[in-house]
Amino acid sequence: MIRLGLSGGIGAGKSTVAKTFIDRGGYHIDADKIAREVVEPGTPGLAALVEAFGDDILTDDGSLDRPALAAKAFVDDESRQKLNSITHPLVGKRTQEMLDAAPDDAIVVQDIPLLVESKMAPFFHLVVIVHADAETRVQRLTSARGMPESDARARIAAQASDDERRAVADVWLDNSGTPDDLAAAAAALWDDRLIPFEQNIRSRTVLRGPLILADPDPGWEAEGARLVNRLWAIVGDKASAVDHTGSTAIPGLAAKPTIDLQVTVADLDVADALADTLADGGFPRVGGIDGDRPKADPATGTVDAGLWGKRLHGSADPARAVNVHLRAAGSPGQQFALDFRDWLRADESARDEYAKVKRQALADADGDLGRYVSAKEPWFDDAYRRVSEWKLNR
Incomplete structure (x- = not known):
């Protein structure tokens, strides 16, 4: 088994890469999906949030009103820490349950938007970052998702910088072209690197580098x-x-x-x-x-x-x-x-x-x-x- 950390800024095209990996047999663990599941109606997670922040964070049908929660949970560090102390252990527990259920020969694709911000990169065999420049991402968010431009820019500014992502990236997938270009690059990565990597771990195979002298590389x-x-x-x-x-x-x-x-x-x-x-x-x-x-x-x-x-x-x-x-x-x-x-x-x-x-x-x-x-x-x-x-x- 290998664990792949997949991340990228909002609007970078991470979902295209995730879909390509899933189509090729990847065992997908979506951090955002888990974060929603652990606070669905009737869960201990939602009950804990209500106890901590009040029942006005609920909609009329009893589900979580996320904007109402955000208005309370992100006002200061203490409130944010209270939110994280409730949700993070639940997300971690569910993630571990899914990892435990993965086949021994799985290529686990952990789709984590805030992988860099949460300093999780060292815990994966590889980290793949999907990249597009900020202006391209703003255009995608406003045209494809209907997000106001000011909100798009604020969301981008609040996330990790390109330099911070590059520092942890084992693979940098550039998404300045078409979705088909990105999917092709992801497919090649899967076939040429990820499948052999997983097989080599199970067979305890070491790959040796070429016997050459390369020029100094920063x-x-x-x-x-x-x-x-x-x-x-x-x-x-x-x-x-x-x-x-x-x-x-x-x-x-x-x-x-x-x-x-x-x-x-x-x-x-x-x-x-x-x-x-x-x-x-x-x-x-x-x-x-x-x-x-x-x-x-x-x-x-x-x-x-x-x-x-x-x-x-x-x-x-x-x-x-x-x-x-x-x-x-x-x-x-x-x-x-x-x-x-x-x-x-x-x-x-x-x-x-x-x-x-x-x-x-x-x-x-x-x-x-x-x-x-x-x-x-x-x-x-x-x-x-x-x-x-x-x-x-x-």
Whole structure:
């Protein structure tokens, strides 16, 4: 199963994407629909609202008068909090009931207008944002829905900004064209990414990225931040830190287009206990890798291979290559991953030197990842010493 968070500003065209996914077999959970269901006549939710805000929030037939409720519930933060304390647990409970009823191989499409505002993005395998510019949305709301222009602009202004949506979007579907264009893009996303992603999670299949060096991409930082937040949502208090490491965390450095992340845990027993949790979250374990290549302690010259253990997980998402390294807090490998990143961020000459090493290693590897990694190791042995000296002297 994978959970897809679907959102977008009012009038962006989210319903077209939802319908496309539903037509292809998506298990749809509509947050707005649930919010209406839990306060229908005769429900405990409606009774609680009446008790909190008075029976003048009801229409003559006993159903909820939403404008009357809004006039009372949105006058101040205390009233809004009172409303949320009643409705949010009910919506959450019903949503969980629907999730529990979903088939094991479902692609769950959770349609949530305020996904960004409610900071729910990290709890999904993927977040899809449907976008149209504000003027296009105003035109759609006024012509298709008959909404007054002032109301349309006020509704748009009250929601998350485009920048806030971009920060959490794994997929950005542009709806500046026709509905057919948007439906075609959604269908391609379903066929090419979502179906394989769900299948890969169930089969515990890891997708490896291409062995190439890509030019520095400013988008790596945002992607790393999204993945850090997602890993925190998956591992919770079992980790003491989650960090973006590796070459994609170093501005200006050419890198394999694979995001490296480090999850710091108390010990490797905790890492092993997280294996299924991470796999279900979209990051299956990579077999056969139980540690980093040991390096000599700069102070003593000795090598203790037992201190360099780790567990490696990768991504089941066919469109995103990720390495997730689980290392014990305070271990040499855990410390070096952070110190090496920070050294290269601070030292331009070392960064340029490493770029040359990578290019030569890539040329020597002839497309073989193992040979590429091995070709860099002699340089890393000396870099371990240099990083230690830099850390002591900074």
